[in-house]
Amino acid sequence: MNFPVFSSRATVRPWFVALVLVLASVFPISLLFKEGPQYSVGAGGQVSGKQGEVVLVTIPVKDRPDRVKGQFLQRTLTFFPIREHTYAGLLGLDMQDRPGRYELTIDVVYPQRTERRSLTVLVMKEEYPEQRLTLPSNMVDLDKKTLARVQTESKAVHEAFAGFVPHPLWKGRFVEPVRGKISGRFGSRRIINGQPRKPHSGEDIAAPKGTPVVAMNDGMVRLTADHFFSGKGVIVDHGLGLFSMYFHLSSVDVEHGQVVKKGQVIGKVGSTGRATGPHLHWGVRLNGSRVDPYSLLELSVDAQS
Ligand SMILES: [Zn+2]
Incomplete structure (x- = not known):
């Protein structure tokens, strides 16, 4: 082709x-x-x-x-x-x-x-901060049934990343999906209940429950879900292996396969899944790499038709 x-x-x-x-x-x-x-x-x-x-x-x-x-x-x-x-x-x-x-x-x-x-x-090398969190033990040390659920959900997410639109859907500057205080930095080395865990793969932006969350750029909704860890969430395919993720939402306002525009509301801030308070977990994946969403905000690709 x-x-x-x-x-x-x-x-x-x-x-x-x-x-x-x-x-x-x-x-x-x-x-x-x-x-x-x-x-x-x-x-x-x-x-x-x-x-x-x-x-x-x-x-x-x-x-x-x-x-x-x-x-x-x-x-x-x-x-x-x-x-x-x-x-x-x-x-x-x-x-x-x-x-x-x-x-x-x-x-x-x-x-x-x-x-x-x-x-x-x-x-x-980037110097990532350390973040210590205390969570209910049943959210950290998973029972067998929950572990199986988490594995199935993780597979669904990886399948969502496997196929993508083969041309760029994004245009111009990328936008922050919600304004707020950063409550969990990208890359933080996480110590949960005293145990080292996986580093934080996105940015946590604290905002009141119900605050609208917008798409960071044009794209197509690749997944809507309600997962154990990430709660209600949306994954948007921006083409060429660039995906954005919006997790812990109180509501998802788009459907699988829907085309979305930059700035369009796709859901509302919440604390579903494993969250200590209302915030947006904003993640970006590029060709299989977990990258800092804020590094995209400095980029501008202005396409003119
Ligand atoms: Zn997060």
């Missing part, structure tokens, strides 16, 4: 904070062989970012390739055209990717040939 044509003209503004780096150039392998098109070379052919960040990678291309695919660790990135001769891809660095250097290979596939580019991704 051909790469879906992104017919609109798009521009990408650079990230202005240290959260994100814009790569304006890559080190093409073809240069090593002194043939093929010439490209500008970035600083050592390297991009870098901290654990949990989204890195925008842009590459120059000749003509119109059939598709441009990247491979980073076990993750596949689909690049998309943003303007003439330029493709972009969003690279998610998982909160638990080990600091170090990794290779990102990018295949630019033309009808008659494929060009492989290679660049180094430096993953830097």
Whole structure:
């Protein structure tokens, strides 16, 4: 199948904070062989970012390739055209990717040939805070029946992530789904009832029960659920492996398969599931990586039709 044509003209503004780096150039392998098109070379052919960040990678291309695919660790990135001769891809660095250097290979596939580019991704350590929580023991040490329920629900979530719209649905800037005080930071090392547990994979935003929760950008509802841990929740597919999650809602106001617009109300803040008070758990997953939702707010992809 051909790469879906992104017919609109798009521009990408650079990230202005240290959260994100814009790569304006890559080190093409073809240069090593002194043939093929010439490209500008970035600083050592390297991009870098901290654990949990989204890195925008842009590459120059000749003509119109059939598709441009990247491979980073076990993750596949689909690049998309943003303007003439330029493709972009969003690279998610998982909160638990080990600091170090990794290779990102990018295949630019033309009808008659494929060009492989290679660049180094430096993953830097993020200092995550520690969060101590006290919860009822039956919410932490699960009985057999509850454990089976949690496993089934976890499978349903992973299945939701398995299929996604193969082109970008998001447009322009991403928005915060609700305003409020951050009550649980992304990446926090959690100590629950004195025991180390999984780190926190989203941002908790405290807000009164019933506060409207809006979609962070355009997308399609991939899952609505009422799960043991996450309570009533919505997962939105924004295309190309980018998903947003909204959990612990008091009500879900959208249906599976529904197309939603940026800023559209999808539910209300609540404390369903395992929650100590009304708040929104806002999570973002990008190509299988758990990334900090706030790192998306610095990004703008303005598509014009
Ligand atoms: Zn949370």
